[in-house]
Amino acid sequence: MxxxxxxxxxxxxxxxxxxxxxxxxxxxxxxxxxxxxxxxxxxxxxxxxxxxxxxxxxxxxxxxxxxxxxxxxxxxxxxxxxxxxxxxxxxxxxxxxxxxxxxxxxxxxxxxxxxxxxxxxxxxxxxxxxxxxxxxxxxxxxxxxxxxxxxxxxxxxxxxxxxxxxxxxxxxxxxxxxxxxxxPALVGLTLQPEQVWMKELSGLSLSVTVQVGRRLLEGDILFAHRGVSGPVLLDASLYWNQGKITVDFLPGRRFKSLFGSSAKTAASQIPLPKRFVKAFFSALALPNIPYRSMREGQKQRLSLLKSYAFAPAGTFGYAKAEVTxxxxxxxxxxxxxxxxxxxxxxxxxxxxxxxxxxxxxxxxxxxxxxxxxxxxxx
Ligand SMILES: Cc1cc2nc3c(=O)[nH]c(=O)nc-3n(C[C@H](O)[C@H](O)[C@H](O)COP(=O)(O)OP(=O)(O)OC[C@H]3O[C@@H](n4cnc5c(N)ncnc54)[C@H](O)[C@@H]3O)c2cc1C
CATH class of the missing domain: 3.50.50.60 (FAD/NAD(P)-binding domain)
Structure with missing residues (x-):
């Protein structure tokens, strides 16, 4: 031939x-x-x-x-x-x-x-x-x-x-x-037991910024049954191999300006879906009280809304990854x-x-x- x-x-x-x-x-x-x-x-x-x-x-x-x-x-x-x-x-x-x-x-x-x-x-x-x-x-x-x-x-x-x-x-x-x-890349990320609270938000999508290494990415995070996904997390998976990624759940907003010295509960002043706020407060053991009444440690934990760092456990794998x-x-x-x-x-x-x-x-x-x-x- x-x-x-x-x-x-x-x-x-x-x-x-x-x-x-x-x-x-x-x-x-x-x-x-x-x-x-x-x-x-x-x-x-x-x-x-x-x-x-x-x-x-x-x-x-x-x-x-x-x-x-x-x-x-x-x-x-x-x-x-x-x-x-x-x-x-x-x-x-x-x-x-x-x-x-x-x-x-x-x-x-x-x-x-x-x-x-x-x-x-x-x-x-x-x-x-x-x-x-x-x-x-x-x-x-x-x-x-x-x-x-x-x-x-x-x-x-x-x-x-x-x-x-x-x-x-x-x-x-x-x-x-x-x-x-x-x-696997352009793929959802699985979570460690400490982040199990995110899985409970399955189906919810939020506009966030994500820092992975030196990259700052913006877009939607989608909470899923298996972990976290959505466009910004898929992009983050490209740059993530191990270690932490950090999420800002309130991009473009200054943390302290949310609360002032108001007598309202801190939870009610956070401009995010109630379901998210409830899960976040429960995961970080935050009380349902005004921000001004919180102890310093509680205020610091609440400020993690701007910089929540966590180490993903892994990815959803090749079966779900758009690319290698x-x-x-x-x-x-x-x-x-x-x-x-x-x-x-x-x-x-x-x-x-x-x-x-x-x-x-x-x-x-x-x-x-x-x-x-x-x-x-x-
Ligand atoms: C669900 C999904 C959605 C996507 N959406 C987009 C999108 O919208 N935009 C975008 O830019 N990218 C997207 N991608 C990524 C994009 O599809 C790939 O990057 C692109 O197809 C790569 O092209 P390629 O020719 O290198 O490989 P492929 O398109 O995968 O082609 C490789 C070919 O080789 C054949 N092959 C492999 N092994 C063998 C073998 N042993 N014997 C014979 N044949 C073999 C395969 O059957 C296949 O036909 C998506 C990927 C997935 C999985």
């Missing part, structure tokens, strides 16, 4: 975008699902948050210089121009996020249309790859296939229910690449080409690489930017 010019591993966001931008003659995509773009279909509430008006490396975890070089070569404007050229007009929601106007499937259909000559082998499990000579040999459930170049676009470990596996990391490692430790942080180390990849610095003809794109974006369309933008850079250089 004649070798392919290029084999792409994975028919997800990055693999399909690479296929739509490659100029090789004989290209094969290997995919174990029976359909392409499984994560595109379930993303953004079924409408896929494709990208964001505000794009820079500061929205990513990873080497900022590396990220910037790749994004600059195919940025949000280039992505939108590409989509428009192929008949999809994204809509802006939540002020700055671009979504598909209707179903996310339209994006996958567009990518398939833009790569008409590419062969896709579905229901084909990838087991591994080697390069014993000039050619790459990919081992699959349907036998071996050969290629001059190989693009790894198999994504991360999150959501194995729609096809995620760690095969991309395994293949990269087998070629000598380092893997930055993998962790960590991945193939970027110092071994050339950002001008997305080619391995270790193995000639080996390329990477998408989530398998050690670059992870915040909520808001940043992960698809990364998948698409890195895929276009790789495809053009192939």
């Amino acid at each position: 004649l070798p392919y010019d290029l084999i792409i591993l994975g028919a997800g966001a990055a693999g399909l975008m690479a296929a739509a931008h490659q100029r090789s003659r004989k290209v094969l995509i290997l995919e174990h699902n029976s359909r392409p773009g499984a994560k595109i279909a379930i993303s953004g509430g079924g409408r896929c948050n494709i990208t964001n008006q505000n794009l820079s490396s500061s929205y990513y975890l990873g080497d900022p210089k590396f990220v910037e070089k790749v994004l600059n070569r195919f940025d949000n404007e280039a992505l939108i121009a590409f989509l428009r050229h192929h008949g999809l007009e994204p809509v802006v929601r939540k002020e700055c996020q671009y979504f598909c106007p209707d179903r996310a499937q339209a994006l996958t259909d567009l990518l398939l249309r833009a790569a008409p000559s590419v062969e896709i082998s579905y229901e084909t499990e990838i087991f591994g790859a080697q390069k014993p000579g000039e050619l790459f040999v990919v081992e699959t459930s349907k036998g071996e296939v050969y290629a001059k170049k190989l693009l790894i676009a198999t994504g991360g470990l999150s959501y194995s229910s729609v096809g995620a596996t760690g095969i991309g990391y395994e293949i990269a490692e087998s070629f000598g690449h380092g893997i930055v430790p993998l962790r 942080k960590g991945g193939v180390a970027t110092d071994e990849i050339d950002p001008e080409t997305m080619q391995s610095r270790l193995v000639d003809g080996l390329y990477f794109a998408g989530e398998v690489v050690d670059v992870t974006g915040r909520l808001g369309g940043y992960n698809f933008q990364w998948a698409f930017s890195s895929a276009v850079v790789a495809a053009k250089s192939v």
Whole structure:
């Protein structure tokens, strides 16, 4: 059998975008699902948050210089121009996020249309790859296939229910690449027994600021049965590995100005839902008395409304995580080409690489930017 010019591993966001931008003659995509773009279909509430008006490396975890070089070569404007050229007009929601106007499937259909000559082998499990000579040999459930170049676009470990596996990391490692430790990210955080009071607030959402490391993030926290979630906590999970995170439940308000010397109970003066205030007071053993009557220690405990620090126990895990942080180390990849610095003809794109974006369309933008850079250089 004649070798392919290029084999792409994975028919997800990055693999399909690479296929739509490659100029090789004989290209094969290997995919174990029976359909392409499984994560595109379930993303953004079924409408896929494709990208964001505000794009820079500061929205990513990873080497900022590396990220910037790749994004600059195919940025949000280039992505939108590409989509428009192929008949999809994204809509802006939540002020700055671009979504598909209707179903996310339209994006996958567009990518398939833009790569008409590419062969896709579905229901084909990838087991591994080697390069014993000039050619790459990919081992699959349907036998071996050969290629001059190989693009790894198999994504991360999150959501194995729609096809995620760690095969991309395994293949990269087998070629000598380092893997930055993998962790679930954009995921809810579980709590220690001392924070059990938060679980009792399941379903409640509040606007807060969260400090994690040196990052200050704002947005909604959602109290959940398993722990804490919501957009701001999902973003916080990107930067959290261990240690404490600190929540300000009253962002933009000065603590002391809430109470003055009023004779009203402190609880009744806190501009937060009663259910929250009741749980907070009970967890911190605070009495239902005016602020002016509180002892110093009680006042200090109450002021934790502005800086409640706690160490999460862990995360909700890969099954619930939107992405996997960590991945193939970027110092071994050339950002001008997305080619391995270790193995000639080996390329990477998408989530398998050690670059992870915040909520808001940043992960698809990364998948698409890195895929276009790789495809053009192939
Ligand atoms: C619920 C959810 C919602 C999300 N919403 C958004 C959003 O709105 N905006 C955003 O920017 N990001 C979102 N993301 C993240 C985004 O989906 C991913 O970052 C993006 O899909 C990564 O693209 P990729 O091509 O690298 O990997 P994927 O899209 O995961 O593609 C990898 C492909 O490789 C295939 N594959 C894996 N292992 C094998 C194997 N052994 N054999 C054969 N095939 C294999 C998989 O089946 C898959 O088709 C969301 C993720 C989830 C889980």
